Amino acid sequence: MLQFIRSKVSSIFVKILFVLLIASFAIWGIGDTIFGSPAGRAAVEVDGDVRVTAVEAAEEFDRSRRRLGIPLSVDQAIQLGLLDQTLQNLTVQSLMVVATNRLGLSASDEQIVQLIHRQFRDSLGQFDRTAYQTFLASNGWTEAEFVSRARRDLARNQLIGAVAAGSEKTVPDPIVKTLHAYREERRIAAAVRIDADSLEAPEGPDDATLTAYYEENKQDYETPEYRGISWIAVSPQSLAETMEIPEDELRTLFEERRESFSTQGTRTVDQALFTDEAEARAAYDRIQAGEDFAAVAEDITGMGAAELDFGEVTRGDLPEGTADAVFAVTEPGTVTEPVESPFGWHLFRIRGAEVSAPATFEEVRDQLRQEVALERAYDEVFERSNALEDALAGGSTLEEAAQSLNMPLNQIPFVARDGSQPAGGIVTTVPGEPFLRTAFETETGMQSVLTETRDGTYFILRVDGVEPPRIPELGQIRPAVIADWTTEQRLEQAEDIADAIVSAVSGGTPLAEAAAEYGLEVERLPAITRRGQALPTGWPPAVAGALFEQEAGGASAVSSDQGAAVISLVEVIEGGGDMAAPQEQVRREVAGAVSNDLIELLLADLESRHEVTVNPGAVRQLFTVSEGAQ
Numbered sequence: 001m002l003q004f005i006r007s008k009v010s011s012i013f014v015k016i017l018f019v020l021l022i023a024s025f026a027i028w029g030i031g032d033t034i035f036g037s038p039a040g041r042a043a044v045e046v047d048g049d050v051r052v053t054a055v056e057a058a059e060e061f062d063r064s065r066r067r068l069g070i071p072l073s074v075d076q077a078i079q080l081g082l083l084d085q086t087l088q089n090l091t092v093q094s095l096m097v098v099a100t101n102r103l104g105l106s107a108s109d110e111q112i113v114q115l116i117h118r119q120f121r122d123s124l125g126q127f128d129r130t131a132y133q134t135f136l137a138s139n140g141w142t143e144a145e146f147v148s149r150a151r152r153d154l155a156r157n158q159l160i161g162a163v164a165a166g167s168e169k170t171v172p173d174p175i176v177k178t179l180h181a182y183r184e185e186r187r188i189a190a191a192v193r194i195d196a197d198s199l200e201a202p203e204g205p206d207d208a209t210l211t212a213y214y215e216e217n218k219q220d221y222e223t224p225e226y227r228g229i230s231w232i233a234v235s236p237q238s239l240a241e242t243m244e245i246p247e248d249e250l251r252t253l254f255e256e257r258r259e260s261f262s263t264q265g266t267r268t269v270d271q272a273l274f275t276d277e278a279e280a281r282a283a284y285d286r287i288q289a290g291e292d293f294a295a296v297a298e299d300i301t302g303m304g305a306a307e308l309d310f311g312e313v314t315r316g317d318l319p320e321g322t323a324d325a326v327f328a329v330t331e332p333g334t335v336t337e338p339v340e341s342p343f344g345w346h347l348f349r350i351r352g353a354e355v356s357a358p359a360t361f362e363e364v365r366d367q368l369r370q371e372v373a374l375e376r377a378y379d380e381v382f383e384r385s386n387a388l389e390d391a392l393a394g395g396s397t398l399e400e401a402a403q404s405l406n407m408p409l410n411q412i413p414f415v416a417r418d419g420s421q422p423a424g425g426i427v428t429t430v431p432g433e434p435f436l437r438t439a440f441e442t443e444t445g446m447q448s449v450l451t452e453t454r455d456g457t458y459f460i461l462r463v464d465g466v467e468p469p470r471i472p473e474l475g476q477i478r479p480a481v482i483a484d485w486t487t488e489q490r491l492e493q494a495e496d497i498a499d500a501i502v503s504a505v506s507g508g509t510p511l512a513e514a515a516a517e518y519g520l521e522v523e524r525l526p527a528i529t530r531r532g533q534a535l536p537t538g539w540p541p542a543v544a545g546a547l548f549e550q551e552a553g554g555a556s557a558v559s560s561d562q563g564a565a566v567i568s569l570v571e572v573i574e575g576g577g578d579m580a581a582p583q584e585q586v587r588r589e590v591a592g593a594v595s596n597d598l599i600e601l602l603l604a605d606l607e608s609r610h611e612v613t614v615n616p617g618a619v620r621q622l623f624t625v626s627e628g629a630q
Contacts, residue, residue: 043087044094045613051094054618061086061619066434073441074623087614098610112147114316129371137378137456186527186534186573187547192515193523193539194497196490196563205485213485214474221480222471224416229439230398231461232407233431234384240373250368254361267326268352271310272297273344280338280345287335293349310348322346330355378456385458389450398447398462414467415439431457439463491563498557498564505555511568527573540565 042050043057064086065077077083120132136146205213214221270293274280279300286296297303315323319341326336330353338345384405391401402409412427417440419426430436432453439461442448447462474481497518504514512522525543526534532544540560550556550569558565 041618043615043619044091046094046098046610051097052090054622057087057090057619058622060090083616083619087616091612091614095610111316112150114314115150118314130374134456183530186529187569188527188571189525189547189567190511190522190570191525192501192520192566194494194520194564196494199490199493201486202489204482210481210485211474214481218471221477222469225469226414226416226422226467227439228413228464229415229461230409230411230464231459232388232398232402232409233457233459234381235457236374236377236381237455239377239380240370243373243376245369245372250365251361253368253372254364265327265356266312266314266354267350268312269310269326270308270349270351272301272303272308272347274301275344277338277345280347284338284347293335319343381456381458385450388460392447392460431459435459494564495559498566501566502555502557505568511555543567
């Protein structure tokens with residue numbers, strides 16, 4: 001019997017750990033990339049089943065490389081360990097999928113529709129099909145692939161929502177109160193600010209001083225690499241703007257989709273979750289007899305006001321089996337009868353209701369026209385981009401292809417990797433990413449391959465010339481160097497004044513008297529937390545840290561790129577108290593921190609239960625990596 005109990009406790013513990021792991025991944029996160037076709041060589045296998053193909057792993061590795069925001073070749077990224085990290089992430093996520101499937105988690109079609117309509121809305125709150133299609137295109141997903149990912153994520157998130165509140169109750173109250181008191185302690189300071197810009201500018205440097213400063217800091221003046229680029233681009237958005245869609249066609253489409261344009265109904269609710277029907281029924285009867293919903297819920301379940309607040313929800317946000325009961329009510333203050341879901345028995349109190357409202361054709365005409373035009377524009381983009389690619393493959397230059405296909409040839413003489421130009425400012429006329437990245441990976445005089453941007457634009461570019469990075473001679477940037485030298489001298493002067501004031505206070509001189517020696521006045525800062533909350537604008541951020549290291553009556557100097565300051569502790573205001581909401585935030589943060597440790601235990605358990613095979617070589621072969629990177 002004892003062995004049986006241990007086995008059951010172990011099983012429950014692993015399930016709780018699994019929930020915590022799921023909670024660390026967002027619904028649109030990186031984990032979704034693993035749900036692809038099993039075709040191709042395996043990069044990750046679990047129990048002999050292909051969970052991630054080499055192609056899928058290569059695509060995720062490439063996305064991770066681009067997200068770094070710095071120019072790294074495939075070889076360099078692999079040498080830095082990015083491929084190993086990518087495969088490790090995909091392995092973890094594969095194990096999660098296996099465990100999720102074993103638990104039989106799923107989401108209904110209605111929940112998927114509600115999710116999509118909620119995620120892609122226009123300014124009027126209507127479903128924005130154009131935004132949805134653009135999102136799919138930018139990620140390279142079909143609608144079926146996206147729905148598959150969303151279905152798995154929804155199932156996981158429903159489980160998270162039901163369990164997360166309970167996990168927070170495991171954090172002991174003394175820990176919460178102690179940490180809350182530590183965080184909420186506030187301190188008041190007397191302070192003096194020395195703005196560097198307000199100090200008298202020093203005499204200009206002589207040639208020797210300026211030359212020495214320039215030599216010491218010359219790397220700061222290096223100009224970036226600039227490139228001259230010519231390109232042809234085909235954009236679905238620009239094509240859609242000129243398309244004419246007949247009115248009768250739009251009306252027919254509206255009638256077919258009338259329901260999807262209706263304003264979605266919502267309810268603002270409080271939710272109490274009970275372990276069984278008898279407990280929920282007892283609570284319901286007490287509420288009907290006149291007792292307060294929140295008081296009864298806390299008495300029976302221990303849930304506080306913050307945990308009861310379920311917020312504004314649509315049908316798809318509610319646990320399975322509860323939506324009909326909640327949306328049958330429109331009168332604020334009404335409490336539903338007990339209703340069952342896979343997570344237990346619920347009572348919902350309706351705080352507010354927004355009923356659905358039908359849309360008119362006039363309200364959505366422009367949106368419909370844009371959607372239809374954009375759909376057709378995508379087809380035309382494919383045709384035009386293919387024609388462009390064929391022309392260039394046949395030997396035409398960019399200029400010849402642009403002329404024969406009646407497409408504009410765009411050119412820019414100088415642009416840096418970050419879009420800046422020598423004269424200043426950021427260029428806005430080039431296509432979006434990965435245009436500039438492609439331009440800086442293409443050799444001089446060469447053309448890129450046909451490439452798609454995140455918004456569905458296709459482009460082919462040619463690098464016409466390269467101006468490498470260089471450090472200008474002192475004579476070319478003398479005014480800028482003098483200005484920087486002057487700023488540095490003022491900052492040093494501000495720091496010297498701050499140090500002198502601190503020294504005087506340490507010797508017994510009152511802060512106000514020491515500050516007056518330099519024509520400065522003492523200010524009384526408001527009560528500041530350890531995190532710097534309530535610190536007035538213009539004061540160095542380091543003030544908070546220095547203030548919480550002080551004893552009363554002392555003084556400290558801090559500096560920033562704006563100048564310096566002297567602070568002296570005046571009063572300590574103890575934290576804590578009955579601030580329920582901040583304490584609950586602390587409880588959630590502590591629970592989250594604990595869950596991160598528990599995740600490692602779960603991964604170890606999953607790895608011990610399943611045979612995992614990882615094949616980085618299959619991914620490297622797709623990139624034809626150099627021998628040194630391997």
